[in-house]
Amino acid sequence: MEAAPHILVIDDDHEIRDLLARFLERGGLRVTVARDGREARRLWAQGHYHLVVLDLMLPGEGGLELARWLREQANVPIVMLTAMGDETDRIIGLEMGADDYLAKPFNPRELLARIRAVLRRSGEGEAEGAPARRTFQFNGWRLETARRRLLDPEGAEVALTGGEYDLLLALLERPHRVLTRDMLLDLLRGRQAGPFDRAIDVAISRLRRKLDDDGRNAQVIKTVRGGGYVLTCDVERR
Incomplete structure (x- = not known):
């Protein structure tokens, strides 16, 4: 059986981390959580991740700085979580290569749908019957x-x-x-x-x-x- 995609969720709000971990795992994903950039860097070195969910409003090292570091490590897909109306950070994040974004507050179902769409685009878990390679x-x-x-x-x-x-x-x-x-x-x-x-x-x-x-x-x-x-x-x- 093929292993479930491994997601790294980085958010300083423990309630959001716990909620996402439970919800995404019920959605068939493997989830590891980090509360800040320091913990994320340590966990990154310990595992292989197929996608990162990154809150831009992190204490200490900001989310944009961490996104830049992640981009230097690998071409891992990134889904950003941003404050409602925080257009400047969202645009900067997209310019840095983030694959998608979602404004807080958000519906976990929508985040799961976005994650699945990005994973499909990145080649993880393509469905049977996909179009022929060209x-x-x-x-x-x-x-x-x-x-x-x-x-x-x-x-x-x-x-x-x-x-x-x-x-x-x-x-x-x-x-x-x-x-x-x-x-x-x-x-x-x-x-x-x-x-x-x-x-x-x-x-x-x-x-x-x-x-x-x-x-x-x-x-x-x-x-x-x-x-x-x-x-x-x-x-x-x-």
Whole structure:
């Protein structure tokens, strides 16, 4: 039997830690909890984790600093917990490569759904009957879905977060088609964008940098004023 995905929950509120541990374990996940950055670093060294749930409002070492450290250790998916309306920290976290976020207070069922979605995007526990593996070639680049990796025109691998991979795949599956922010958010997370939600803009900016696609003179992913984004190059599927 395949082992359950191992989740590291980092939150200074013991009631939230206990609630999430019980709820996520009932949802079929293995959970380890940490109350601050120091404990999280110690537990990180002792185990292998498939995803991190990280509260940004931690005592001592802040959540953003800890997220930066986690990104240096591994390409582990991160779901951030933020204070309601704390848009600045949320945007910074997304720019650092967090895969999703949820504002407090939140419904544990929604967090579990977000975790499962991110795990699917990162390749953990894919369901039977998933689409056949494909390779996309575009503008000299190559995305291999079987190994979930992006290769540059020289053949070197470029690391992608789970969210970046999923966004690029959504664009490659719909070349020359304008996709609004709402459409992209719905494709990636199954929810609609809020009026101040810049998650897609941040992800597009990160993806452009990795594709060497200058935002002001983008040739691969272009911005459509008042519309959204469009992948402008031809895509070959194999």
